[in-house]
Amino acid sequence: MYTAYRLNDPHEVMHPHKHTASAIRFGLTGSQNFTGVEGEDITFGPGDMVLTPRDTWHNHGNLGDKPAVNLSVLDLPLVAQLSALTFDHDYKEGNERKQQQSARFPTDYSARVYGAGGLLPRFVDHFRGVGGSSPVYVYRYDPVREALEKFRDWDANPYEGLAIEYIDPLTGGPVFKTMTFFMQMLRPGERTLPLRQTASLLVAPLEGSGHGIVDGQDFGWERHDTLAVPGGAWMEHVNASATDPAILFIASDEPAQKPSACCNASAASRAASRSGWPEPRSMARAQRTRLVSHIDCPGGGQVWVDGTTLFVEHMRRPAGTRTRCARATG
Numbered sequence: 643m644y645t646a647y648r649l650n651d652p653h654e655v656m657h658p659h660k661h662t663a664s665a666i667r668f669g670l671t672g673s674q675n676f677t678g679v680e681g682e683d684i685t686f687g688p689g690d691m692v693l694t695p696r697d698t699w700h701n702h703g704n705l706g707d708k709p710a711v712n713l714s715v716l717d718l719p720l721v722a723q724l725s726a727l728t729f730d731h732d733y734k735e736g737n738e739r740k741q742q743q744s745a746r747f748p749t750d751y752s753a754r755v756y757g758a759g760g761l762l763p764r765f766v767d768h769f770r771g772v773g774g775s776s777p778v779y780v781y782r783y784d785p786v787r788e789a790l791e792k793f794r795d796w797d798a799n800p801y802e803g804l805a806i807e808y809i810d811p812l813t814g815g816p817v818f819k820t821m822t823f824f825m826q827m828l829r830p831g832e833r834t835l836p837l838r839q840t841a842s843l844l845v846a847p848l849e850g851s852g853h854g855i856v857d858g859q860d861f862g863w864e865r866h867d868t869l870a871v872p873g874g875a876w877m878e879h880v881n882a883s884a885t886d887p888a889i890l891f892i893a894s895d896e897p898a899q900k901p902s903a904c905c906n907a908s909a910a911s912r913a914a915s916r917s918g919w920p921e922p923r924s925m926a927r928a929q930r931t932r933l934v935s936h937i938d939c940p941g942g943g944q945v946w947v948d949g950t951t952l953f954v955e956h957m958r959r960p961a962g963t964r965t966r967c968a969r970a971t972g
């Protein structure tokens with residue numbers, strides 16, 4: 643997986659483009675992040691997840707008066723490894739080249755059609771984009787947060803806490819064939835048991851503070867940090883607060899591994915041997931990236947973490963203007 647912080651200046655909207663990598667945008671700051679997806683104009687804020695499935699036209703931006711930051715997660719390294727990565731910036735409606743997509747759906751289309759769990763309108767064409775991905779283009783934070791709260795007093799999975807997965811309502815499976823996403827609650831003082839899996843994870847805390855212990859190394863985190871967990875590493879989550887819950891947004895490449903039956907998980911002691919597990923590649927190590935501030939940054943930075951890349955993403959700006967970006971620190 644690949645992840646990046648994206649900063650949009652006030653009232654800045656990119657031209658439409660599409661690519662064969664599938665992506666999500668997860669709102670961090672600002673209440674009017676904007677992504678138009680195949681004619682559905684979506685305005686979103688902290689905790690909302692927007693899908694741009696492979697080969698769907700989309701344009702990013704910010705409709706608000708203040709800068710807005712969101713987190714991108716893509717299956718780009720996998721698609722590139724398969725020599726299947728293409729981009730297209732030549733957006734047209736009819737024969738006319740357009741700088742922004744025309745709205746063809748109500749702004750609440752995803753919620754109106756798919757917002758009632760267990761109910762599916764039969765008079766709607768559920769084939770969106772090029773098919774194969776969830777037709778829900780925005781998953782709002784409030785419903786998943788309310789769902790977590792309902793289960794707050796239940797017995798959680800000892801390895802994952804309370805985790806709720808985002809699903810494709812047409813299949814009941816993950817939203818993409820390559821990546822899946824969870825919202826996870828750690829109750830006050832909760833610590834999960836060590837879990838090792840072949841899937842790589844991207845952990846993005848949205849509420850609270852705590853620690854991620856990856857192969858015995860302790861990474862403290864706060865909201866808006868990201869933690870990359872390489873496949874094959876032992877992972878433990880700790881909520882450091884005795885009074886407040888912690889909410890983690892988690893991306894996993896588990897669906898990409900399942901068709902080839904190479905997906906595996908182990909919940910034995912972290913001290914167990916690596917027998918039967920591949921040794922991590924020499925580059926593999928956990929990495930925390932912190933959203934520090936908005937700064938003027940001419941070049942940006944990049945750190946590689948096994949199959950996961952954390953780096954700063956720049957908006958394409960007119961020549962001669964400065965590029966502002968978020969700074970990543972290890």
Ligand SMILES: [Fe+2]
Nearest residue numbers: 659661665700
């Ligand atoms: Fe894109």
